[in-house]
């Protein structure tokens with residue numbers, strides 16, 4: 001029998017109730033990690049915890065929290081310390097998008113997006129990275145997007161939050177060099193999850209052009225994290241598009257992106 005090198009290690013995964021987060025939970029469980037699963041839907045998480053625990057012989061705990069509320073993010077940090085856990089792998093995956101012109105969209109939604117996509121990710125990273133450094137090991141996987149590489153008219157705040165995630169993760173990775181803590185940024189393009197219903201991107205030109213499977217994206221990101229890669233852009237088309245935009249004059253990029261976001 002092969003020894004489980006992650007026995008007694010814990011992975012905390014946000015947004016684990018569906019989409020990419022559920023795939024990350026499955027991958028972490030398959031690698032032998034015990035789990036702390038976070039999302040708003042406690043019932044769904046309980047079912048997933050029960051299933052993964054049974055299937056992979058790991059312990060999965062649930063912390064239902066709305067991470068767009070800073071006090072509930074603190075609750076997650078308290079849950080971890082209260083349970084006497086140390087986080088060996090942090091997957092900051094929960095996030096959502098919202099389409100439409102910034103001026104016309106409700107402020108409350110933009111604030112929730114900034115709180116979830118930026119604030120919760122930074123806070124959870126800060127809460128666990130110090131201990132990882134002290135232990136001389138750990139993994140942080142932050143989920144950005146190909147939207148991180150250019151401004152996104154019709155997706156204005158979302159794209160800006162993902163630019164933050166990319167910049168934050170790449171800078172943090174540099175600070176962590178030599179500490180044994182690995183920090184990776186995953187940049188999916190359009191992926192087949194519940195994201196598009198909430199963001200109302202179904203039917204847009206960009207969504208009709210290409211759609212990757214959630215399992216494929218999650219597996220690539222998980223493997224990139226284990227190999228200690230800096231950044232992964234998923235899918236050849238997405239890599240080509242993100243790369244070619246670097247050579248496009250800045251003033252030409254927003255109208256080009258706007259044409260895809262219709």
Ligand SMILES: NC(=O)c1ccc[n+]([C@@H]2O[C@H](COP(=O)([O-])OP(=O)(O)OC[C@H]3O[C@@H](n4cnc5c(N)ncnc54)[C@H](OP(=O)(O)O)[C@@H]3O)[C@@H](O)[C@H]2O)c1
Nearest residue numbers: 015017018019020039040041067095145190191193194195
């Ligand atoms: N799908 C794509 O095309 C795509 C492309 C690029 C990047 N991404 C990024 O990939 C990540 C995962 O998204 P996905 O595609 O898997 O979307 P998804 O299927 O909508 O899943 C989002 C997850 O986040 C959780 N979540 C949403 N709001 C939350 C909140 N306020 N507090 C706590 N948890 C919350 C959801 O659970 P509850 O509803 O139970 O809270 C769910 O588990 C996101 O960061 C997204 O920006 C997705």
